[in-house]
Amino acid sequence: MDYIRDFFVNIARSWTAWISTFLPDWGVSLVNYIVVGIILVLMPVLATLTLTWMERKVIGRIQNRIGPNRVGPWGIFQAIADAVKMLIKEDIIPDRADRPVFNLAPILIAGAAGLLWAVMPFGRRMIGADLNVGVLYIVAVGSITTVAVIMAGWASNNKFALIGAFRVVAQLLSYEVPMILSIATVVLLAGTMRMMGIVEAQVIPFIFILPVAFIGYFLAAAAEVGRAPFDLLEADSEIVAGYFVEYSGLKFGWFYIAEYGNLFAVSAITATLFLGGWRGPFANAVPALGPLYFIIKTILVVFLLMWIRGTWPRFRIDQMLAFAWKVLVPASLANLLWVAVVLKLPLPAPVQWILMLGGNLLILFVAATLLGRAAKRDAAKHSLTPAAV
Amino acid sequence: MQQVMFIVLSLVTLAAALMVVIARSMFRAALWLVLTFFGIAGLFILLHAEFIAVAQVLIYVGAISTLIIFAIMLSRGVMDPDARRFNDQWGVVAGFGAVLFVLLAAVVTRTRWPVALADVPADAIQRLGGDFVGSYVIPFEVASVLLVVAMIGAIIIAREQES
Numbered sequence: 127m128d129y130i131r132d133f134f135v136n137i138a139r140s141w142t143a144w145i146s147t148f149l150p151d152w153g154v155s156l157v158n159y160i161v162v163g164i165i166l167v168l169m170p171v172l173a174t175l176t177l178t179w180m181e182r183k184v185i186g187r188i189q190n191r192i193g194p195n196r197v198g199p200w201g202i203f204q205a206i207a208d209a210v211k212m213l214i215k216e217d218i219i220p221d222r223a224d225r226p227v228f229n230l231a232p233i234l235i236a237g238a239a240g241l242l243w244a245v246m247p248f249g250r251r252m253i254g255a256d257l258n259v260g261v262l263y264i265v266a267v268g269s270i271t272t273v274a275v276i277m278a279g280w281a282s283n284n285k286f287a288l289i290g291a292f293r294v295v296a297q298l299l300s301y302e303v304p305m306i307l308s309i310a311t312v313v314l315l316a317g318t319m320r321m322m323g324i325v326e327a328q329v330i331p332f333i334f335i336l337p338v339a340f341i342g343y344f345l346a347a348a349a350e351v352g353r354a355p356f357d358l359l360e361a362d363s364e365i366v367a368g369y370f371v372e373y374s375g376l377k378f379g380w381f382y383i384a385e386y387g388n389l390f391a392v393s394a395i396t397a398t399l400f401l402g403g404w405r406g407p408f409a410n411a412v413p414a415l416g417p418l419y420f421i422i423k424t425i426l427v428v429f430l431l432m433w434i435r436g437t438w439p440r441f442r443i444d445q446m447l448a449f450a451w452k453v454l455v456p457a458s459l460a461n462l463l464w465v466a467v468v469l470k471l472p473l474p475a476p477v478q479w480i481l482m483l484g485g486n487l488l489i490l491f492v493a494a495t496l497l498g499r500a501a502k503r504d505a506a507k508h509s510l511t512p513a514a515v
Numbered sequence: 516m517q518q519v520m521f522i523v524l525s526l527v528t529l530a531a532a533l534m535v536v537i538a539r540s541m542f543r544a545a546l547w548l549v550l551t552f553f554g555i556a557g558l559f560i561l562l563h564a565e566f567i568a569v570a571q572v573l574i575y576v577g578a579i580s581t582l583i584i585f586a587i588m589l590s591r592g593v594m595d596p597d598a599r600r601f602n603d604q605w606g607v608v609a610g611f612g613a614v615l616f617v618l619l620a621a622v623v624t625r626t627r628w629p630v631a632l633a634d635v636p637a638d639a640i641q642r643l644g645g646d647f648v649g650s651y652v653i654p655f656e657v658a659s660v661l662l663v664v665a666m667i668g669a670i671i672i673a674r675e676q677e678s
Contacts, residue, residue: 258566258640259566259640265573266570266573266577273577299578
């Protein structure tokens with residue numbers, strides 16, 4: 127019974143004890159690193175297999191249809207059918223494409239999606255590498271995607287792929303700023319950049335103290351991943367595929383895996399930073415429940431993102447960049463300033479939290495009012511108001 | 516183990532830096548530069564400066580490499596892979612390069628570098644932040660002013676002419 131209470135950690139210990147019987151010390155470390163590496167790299171692939179099914183079902187129900195239901199009960203093997211189809215497609219490389227760069231781009235993007243999983247806290251003492259700069263590492267790995275996108279766009283030897291890559295880079299760079307500002311607010315409140323430390327500091331989940339930071343990070347991360355309504359990068363119904371239009375077969379598969387791996391990782395980060403990660407009822411007494419709560423919270427955020435995808439229309443590029451710089455950045459900055467000021471006041475912690483929550487609601491109210499007025503001005507300019515009709 | 520990692524990282528960094536200079540296509544040279552930046556980030560990690568390593572990846576690979584690649588793409592005639600790589604003065608330049616190498620090697624190997632033998636403190640990041648607004652506040656503020664000036668300049672240059 128005691129073994130099951132801390133199941134995953136005990137399994138790891140038994141495994142290490144077993145292989146130490148016939149391997150030297152460095153062999154044990156090497157084998158453990160390889161095993162953990164394989165598990166973490168499999169996370170994007172796992173995410174793709176399960177989340178594509180979930181997405182098609184969820185969006186199908188939102189659009190009042192059933193979604194895939196032929197391949198297996200409720201269509202759960204649809205992803206495997208898609209994978210097989212992708213694997214057996216012909217691998218086409220454009221005529222004067224830059225071959226090494228062309229082949230390297232999907233690997234880099236999928237690699238960045240996999241590297242994110244090294245710092246995810248699944249439970250107490252279940253983390254790949256508890257870096258001192260965990261959240262900064264996440265942002266840095268996200269910025270590798272920027273270079274990989276330019277590589278893909280340029281190496282395709284295709285004007286439209288290149289322009290698509292430029293737009294993607296503009297979007298990624300613009301939305302890094304509110305993302306980092308929101309993360310900085312959470313780091314200020316938690317007092318540490320370690321992912322484990324942030325989870326352990328969440329006596330009450332941070333979404334109840336810093337809703338503006340949650341919204342800022344959520345939208346900025348959705349834009350970073352290229353998720354609707356920010357998905358003009360691929361815009362399946364408009365510009366075919368943007369920067370990876372020339373990729374076919376397994377290379378397109380890698381982009382696909384990277385997208386869903388990023389989606390899953392971003393949801394996991396949101397769950398860690400704002401929803402309390404692996405915390406939950408009885409998680410302290412039974413640490414093996416930690417990963418369960420973590421997965422549940424992550425799936426909740428994934429469902430929220432899919433819900434948004436099925437409901438909201440797509441942004442134009444200028445609307446999207448204006449939203450980042452004119453709305454998210456000032457709101458996140460104001461939030462950061464307010465939290466920094468409140469943390470310096472000599473008040474007990476719960477009073478500080480209530481003050482922060484009040485400041486956040488004020489920021490939300492002001493932002494909503496200003497946005498409403500701007501929308502009315504815009505509608506009047508284009509004579510869409512009822513009075514002009 | 517540390518020796519092995521250091522040798523591997525240094526070789527990767529130096530080889531990538533060499534390829535930056537002798538690559539035929541400028542775009543590939545920029546990509547080799549990205550690999551150099553990764554190598555340097557690895558060297559920072561060997562020195563227990565994780566914050567600086569991650570900041571290196573975030574700033575250099577994420578932003579500065581993108582800027583360099585855009586600058587290469589937007590300059591005319593720079594991307595032609597069939598142009599001559601070296602002009603006629605390469606002999607003189609190689610000579611001066613060798614002299615500079617000998618000078619630098621002599622200086623680097625003979626200086627007594629002040630190396631701190633203590634371990635990196637556990638709260639290095641807090642101390643870094645404290646120093647930014649403590650003893651190094653003036654360079655910090657001057658750098659902020661410089662960044663604001665650069666942003667304003669970029670906006671003015673890229674603004675649509677409202678005539």
